[in-house]
Amino acid sequence: MRRSYSRALGTAALAAVLVAAAGCQDTSGDDTASGECGGKIAIFGAFSGDNAGLVLPSLNGAKLAIKQHNDANADCQITLQEFDTQGDAAQATPIANEVAGDASFLGVIGGHFSAETDATMPVYEAAGLAMVSPSATRTDLTSKGNKSFFRVVGNDATQGGAVSTYVKSQNATKVFMIDDGSAYGAGITAELGKNLGPLLAGSDKIQERQSQFDPTIAKIKAAGADFVFYGGYTREAAPLVRQMRAAGIKAKFVGPDGLYDPAFPEGASGGAEGSIITCPCLPADKAGGSFAADYQKAYGQAPGSYGAEGFDAAQIYVDAFKDGKKSRADILAFVKAYDKQGVSKYVKFAENGDVDPTKVVIWSYQIKGTAFEPLQELKLS
Amino acid sequence: MNFDDLFGHFGQHTVDGLSKGAIYALIALGYTLVYGVLRLINFAHSEVFMVGTFAVLGLWTAFGVENNPPIGQAILFLVLGLIVAAIASGGTALAIERIAYRPLRRKNAPPLIFLITAIGVSLVLVEVFGLLLPRLLGGAVPSMFSRERIILGMPTILEQKTVIEIAGIEINNIQLIVFVSVLAMMAALDWFINRTRYGRGVRAVAQNPETAALMGVNQERVIMLIFVLGGIMAGAAALLWSMRFGITQSSIGFVLGLKAFTAAVLGGIGNLRGALVGGLFLGLVEVYGATLFSSEWEDVIAFVVLVVVLMFRPTGLLGESLGRARA
Numbered sequence: 001m002r003r004s005y006s007r008a009l010g011t012a013a014l015a016a017v018l019v020a021a022a023g024c025q026d027t028s029g030d031d032t033a034s035g036e037c038g039g040k041i042a043i044f045g046a047f048s049g050d051n052a053g054l055v056l057p058s059l060n061g062a063k064l065a066i067k068q069h070n071d072a073n074a075d076c077q078i079t080l081q082e083f084d085t086q087g088d089a090a091q092a093t094p095i096a097n098e099v100a101g102d103a104s105f106l107g108v109i110g111g112h113f114s115a116e117t118d119a120t121m122p123v124y125e126a127a128g129l130a131m132v133s134p135s136a137t138r139t140d141l142t143s144k145g146n147k148s149f150f151r152v153v154g155n156d157a158t159q160g161g162a163v164s165t166y167v168k169s170q171n172a173t174k175v176f177m178i179d180d181g182s183a184y185g186a187g188i189t190a191e192l193g194k195n196l197g198p199l200l201a202g203s204d205k206i207q208e209r210q211s212q213f214d215p216t217i218a219k220i221k222a223a224g225a226d227f228v229f230y231g232g233y234t235r236e237a238a239p240l241v242r243q244m245r246a247a248g249i250k251a252k253f254v255g256p257d258g259l260y261d262p263a264f265p266e267g268a269s270g271g272a273e274g275s276i277i278t279c280p281c282l283p284a285d286k287a288g289g290s291f292a293a294d295y296q297k298a299y300g301q302a303p304g305s306y307g308a309e310g311f312d313a314a315q316i317y318v319d320a321f322k323d324g325k326k327s328r329a330d331i332l333a334f335v336k337a338y339d340k341q342g343v344s345k346y347v348k349f350a351e352n353g354d355v356d357p358t359k360v361v362i363w364s365y366q367i368k369g370t371a372f373e374p375l376q377e378l379k380l381s
Numbered sequence: 382m383n384f385d386d387l388f389g390h391f392g393q394h395t396v397d398g399l400s401k402g403a404i405y406a407l408i409a410l411g412y413t414l415v416y417g418v419l420r421l422i423n424f425a426h427s428e429v430f431m432v433g434t435f436a437v438l439g440l441w442t443a444f445g446v447e448n449n450p451p452i453g454q455a456i457l458f459l460v461l462g463l464i465v466a467a468i469a470s471g472g473t474a475l476a477i478e479r480i481a482y483r484p485l486r487r488k489n490a491p492p493l494i495f496l497i498t499a500i501g502v503s504l505v506l507v508e509v510f511g512l513l514l515p516r517l518l519g520g521a522v523p524s525m526f527s528r529e530r531i532i533l534g535m536p537t538i539l540e541q542k543t544v545i546e547i548a549g550i551e552i553n554n555i556q557l558i559v560f561v562s563v564l565a566m567m568a569a570l571d572w573f574i575n576r577t578r579y580g581r582g583v584r585a586v587a588q589n590p591e592t593a594a595l596m597g598v599n600q601e602r603v604i605m606l607i608f609v610l611g612g613i614m615a616g617a618a619a620l621l622w623s624m625r626f627g628i629t630q631s632s633i634g635f636v637l638g639l640k641a642f643t644a645a646v647l648g649g650i651g652n653l654r655g656a657l658v659g660g661l662f663l664g665l666v667e668v669y670g671a672t673l674f675s676s677e678w679e680d681v682i683a684f685v686v687l688v689v690v691l692m693f694r695p696t697g698l699l700g701e702s703l704g705r706a707r708a
Binding site for chain 2 (some may be wrong): 050053213216236247
């Protein structure tokens with residue numbers, strides 16, 4: 001009898017700890033009434049999980065834009081509700097159904113990754129919800145005829161071209177390409193491959209969650225590559241680059257914006273030193289207005305990848321609400337016609353939802369320690 | 382199909398595959414020991430390994446180990462790491478047994494309940510390390526729990542160097558350490574199970590629990606023993622993993638556990654030597670497959686081979702019960 005009593009007590013204590021811990025999760029956006037002006041928007045992406053480091057700055061940037069607006073306009077409150085997908089298309093889909101079915105949501109920021117965006121685009125389109133992505137870069141997202149998808153970031157074709165221009169300018173002779181088979185990684189790697197021509201010395205595909213890379217490393221060695229490009233995210237790139245270095249491969253490691261994530265150099269424990277990361281995202285100090293300073297003040301750190309893009313995406317909705325838009329259709333039309341200087345770039349969308357290609361900027365960063373130091377703006381072709 | 386690469390560097394790929402498989406084999410032992418005695422597939426075993434890698438990371442972080450420390454220090458931290466990982470993993474395995482399985486056994490729960498419990502325990506542990514600890518300890522231990530479910534790097538404790546070169550096949554120091562330790566641990570375990578009094582108890586319970594109990598074997602003690610032994614092997618695997626790959630995260634056990642379980646089945650689950658054979662065989666098949674096609678086909682090839690092997694030898698390569706070698 002005593003035994004079962006103590007066990008029940010133990011179970012209750014465990015449950016209490018779990019609930020308390022779950023309660024620690026920060027909840028943003030309160031449900032204050034939103035009178036005549038204002039409304040509710042959703043933001044979804046990988047806010048936890050392996051690749052969250054890449055996405056959190058964007059979430060913070062968006063929160064900052066909303067908070068600045070709400071603080072200045074007590075009579076026009078906007079609610080931003082977060083939905084964590086862990087970057088997984090399978091988790092993003094039920095969220096999309098929930099948001100689309102809830103008439104109080106008037107707009108969506110996201111997705112942050114290409115696969116989750118691809119999976120949810122039709123749902124939001126059918127619901128007439130505008131979708132503004134700060135960081136989904138796969139090229140074909142905007143070539144599917146979707147009427148409600150927009151992105152404030154350059155696509156992978158542009159970035160792939162810029163990477164190719166970069167490695168050529170570094171006198172690369174043999175480039176080895178690896179990708180993770182994801183919508184994003186395989187896409188950008190294919191774009192690069194198209195541009196490399198005879199410089200391409202070999203390629204391999206790995207799989208998500210892989211952590212041992214002997215065969216890939218043997219292939220890089222056999223190819224005698226002087227540049228290794230990896231299209232994908234941190235979880236696989238960190239162990240890959242580290243094992244490459246341990247095996248004595250000296251080739252320069254180049255990765256796209258998927259690796260613009262502080263967890264990448266940290267996870268690689270020094271193996272990522274000197275790696276080049278390209279990103280269609282601005283260095284913090286190049287962003288317009290007081291964004292970088294405001295962000296630093298609010299979060300105690302510099303905006304990482306896509307902080308400025310997240311801010312811009314949210315700002316579009318802020319402007320829509322300020323303009324008195326109150327329905328999904330009005331907001332969609334407003335986004336489509338948006339034409340204004342943002343903090344990351346001039347924001348104006350082409351017919352297919354891509355941001356005006358002439359306004360896209362791509363930067364290269366070099367990893368020093370665990371920091372991403374801006375190197376130079378890359379030429380687009 | 383890249384036959385040139387496969388056959389051109391066949392020896393090298395074999396070495397790579399064997400060293401990959403050796404770690405699978407160590408983890409596979411945990412599955413096989415528990416299955417041999419309890420007929421239970423302990424899916425939480427992959428998390429026993431994960432806890433071991435966190436213990437190693439914690440130890441090395443606590444002592445501020447840097448990349449490539451002097452050799453004396455490196456050996457010291459490897460030995461300490463082995464002890465800490467073995468204690469952490471062995472302790473976790475024992476705790477799982479006491480908290481999750483023993484109450485079920487007392488109530489004679491059907492096998493399916495054990496299986497679900499095992500999966501549940503596995504998920505709980507993954508999320509404890511992925512979510513709960515980061516929220517509780519994120520501020521206190523930022524190097525381990527700064528963010529939820531993050532991938533964590535460890536310092537490089539030994540620089541990889543080629544130590545043996547025969548006919549173009551390079552074997553590096555880390556691969557050598559992995560081989561030697563895995564073989565030594567296997568031999569020790571095999572000896573323990575087949576030659577000692579405790580081992581005899583384990584074999585007796587495995588063969589017939591009721592008769593063993595009548596003969597005075599304490600079944601509960603035997604069950605605790607096999608969980609601890611499996612845990613210690615997983616701890617050793619965690620140390621070798623940390624030395625060779627230097628990464629961990631809360632979900633690190635998932636893929637590895639799946640592979641180790643496959644290795645155990647491939648060799649004949651419940652059979653200690655089978656775990657070794659299965660692990661090495663799986664490592665080889667994966668590396669050959671990845672070389673022949675590309676790395677994304679690795680798992681496909683591995684599981685096709687598993688299916689084919691089981692079609693012709695349903696009890697695995699060495700069979701489920703190999704007389705005395707059976708746990």
